[in-house]
Amino acid sequence: xxxxxxxxxxxxxxxxxxxxxxxxxxxxxxxxxxxxxxxxxxxxxxxxxxxxxxxxxxxxxxxxxxxxxxxxxxxxxxxxxxxxxxxxxxxxxxxxxxxxxxxxxxxxxxxxxxxxxxxxxxxxxxxxxxxxxxxxxxxxxxxxxxxxxxxxxxxxxxxxxxxxxxxxxxxxxxxxxxxxxxxxxxxxxxxxxxxxxxxxxxxxxxxxxxxxxxxxxxxxxxxxxxxxxxxxxxxxxxxxxxxxxxxxxxxxxxxxxxxxxxxxxxxxxxxxxxxxxxxxxxxxxxxxxxxxxxxxxxxxxxxxxxxxxxxxxxxxxxxxxxxxxxxxxxxxxxxxxxxxxxxxxxxxxxxxxxxxxxxxxxxxxxxxxxxxxxxxxxxxxxxxxxxxxxxxxxxxxxxxxxxxxxxxxxxxxxxxxxxx
Ligand code: NIG
Ligand code: FE
Numbered sequence: 001x002x003x004x005x006x007x008x009x010x011x012x013x014x015x016x017x018x019x020x021x022x023x024x025x026x027x028x029x030x031x032x033x034x035x036x037x038x039x040x041x042x043x044x045x046x047x048x049x050x051x052x053x054x055x056x057x058x059x060x061x062x063x064x065x066x067x068x069x070x071x072x073x074x075x076x077x078x079x080x081x082x083x084x085x086x087x088x089x090x091x092x093x094x095x096x097x098x099x100x101x102x103x104x105x106x107x108x109x110x111x112x113x114x115x116x117x118x119x120x121x122x123x124x125x126x127x128x129x130x131x132x133x134x135x136x137x138x139x140x141x142x143x144x145x146x147x148x149x150x151x152x153x154x155x156x157x158x159x160x161x162x163x164x165x166x167x168x169x170x171x172x173x174x175x176x177x178x179x180x181x182x183x184x185x186x187x188x189x190x191x192x193x194x195x196x197x198x199x200x201x202x203x204x205x206x207x208x209x210x211x212x213x214x215x216x217x218x219x220x221x222x223x224x225x226x227x228x229x230x231x232x233x234x235x236x237x238x239x240x241x242x243x244x245x246x247x248x249x250x251x252x253x254x255x256x257x258x259x260x261x262x263x264x265x266x267x268x269x270x271x272x273x274x275x276x277x278x279x280x281x282x283x284x285x286x287x288x289x290x291x292x293x294x295x296x297x298x299x300x301x302x303x304x305x306x307x308x309x310x311x312x313x314x315x316x317x318x319x320x321x322x323x324x325x326x327x328x329x330x331x332x333x334x335x336x337x338x339x340x341x342x343x344x345x346x347x348x349x350x351x352x353x354x355x356x357x358x359x360x361x362x363x364x365x366x367x368x369x370x371x372x373x374x375x376x377x378x379x380x381x382x383x384x385x386x387x388x389x390x391x392x393x394x395x396x397x398x399x400x401x402x403x404x405x406x407x408x409x410x411x412x413x414x415x416x417x418x419x420x
Pocket of ligand 2: 084253
């Protein structure tokens with residue numbers, strides 16, 4: 001249980017009142033902050049903060065604590081990455097080269113590459129090896145400022161291998177200092193063996209996978225890739241209604257490859273989030289405005305695949321909340337650095353730095369039901385935050401694209417690591 005005092009903070013930013021679950025529309029443009037501030041962490045939680053002139057040293061006297069100066073630096077709440085696939089067996093750089101030479105992501109998937117390629121590799125790898133690889137990825141992401149994360153299955157595609165993936169995620173939860181939420185994504189693709197019998201695979205998910213996932217408490221959420229060439233809205237409705245019987249709330253991969261009804265399907269199923277959204281028109285925005293479903297955009301995927309960016313500027317201008325996540329996976333986004341997501345949000349999606357930070361912190365927390373625990377500088381929340389390199393203003397974070405400004409990382413008030 002760490003006690004920590006950070007003083008001389010040039011700017012303590014991302015402060016929110018208790019109880020705020022998410023920020024929408026114009027609210028996203030504001031990042032509450034205090035210049036020349038202190039921050040006090042007691043028993044691993046944020047206990048208090050304020051301007052330096054209000055500091056009362058007597059408060060800290062009787063307790064042992066670590067003292068850190070954040071002179072010339074910003075202190076920001078850790079990122080909440082609400083969408084990742086960090087359990088995977090092998091990279092897919094050969095498909096990357098095929099795309100450079102002109103093949104599309106969909107053509108590669110149709111020819112048995114893509115998700116099916118990852119599934120084949122994962123089926124060949126032991127649970128222990130998968131765990132070790134994923135743990136190394138998790139540690140690296142934490143060191144670059146991720147303070148809570150979601151991890152999906154979906155590269156198993158057989159009963160044994162989906163459970164293997166979810167058990168790896170369960171083991172990661174046991175050793176991780178940051179909160180992890182697990183999502184069952186058995187409906188990521190139709191496996192080769194069921195190509196001529198897609199209903200057979202859907203039955204397998206419903207009658208064999210879901211009962212074990214629920215009985216062993218292996219997932220909080222159920223995700224479906226509801227898109228062109230993958231699962232239809234009708235199939236998605238059925239899968240999500242079966243998952244609901246076990247208390248699994250919906251998350252959806254939708255509208256990545258076309259206007260395929262993914263958003264409407266998510267809202268109809270009261271999904272916690274609908275993710276991707278590269279193809280979003282007025283109709284989808286209107287539908288989301290009448291819902292509690294968080295739109296999640298994944299700019300790293302657009303960057304790497306060369307597909308359109310989700311129109312999040314229009315979404316925010318229409319009054320919607322927007323969340324941004326990494327989508328770290330070996331096919332569409334081999335990168336989980338949230339600092340880069342913030343840069344892409346500003347350079348490609350025309351979000352302001354403040355909007356991009358809100359989209360990757362408090363709104364990420366909403367997309368994982370974690371808003372009461374993390375995602376802002378708030379009294380009583382977990383002390384997951386980072387100190388930046390010296391910065392003249394917040395805009396330097398996205399400005400130095402590809403160069404992380406996250407310097408000293410703290411998780412539960414403990415110093416985790418230093419990036420130069
Ligand atoms: O979110 N679009 C679906 N699933 C993943 C990519 C899967 C893969 O290519 O391995 C995504 O981008
Ligand atoms: Fe994804």
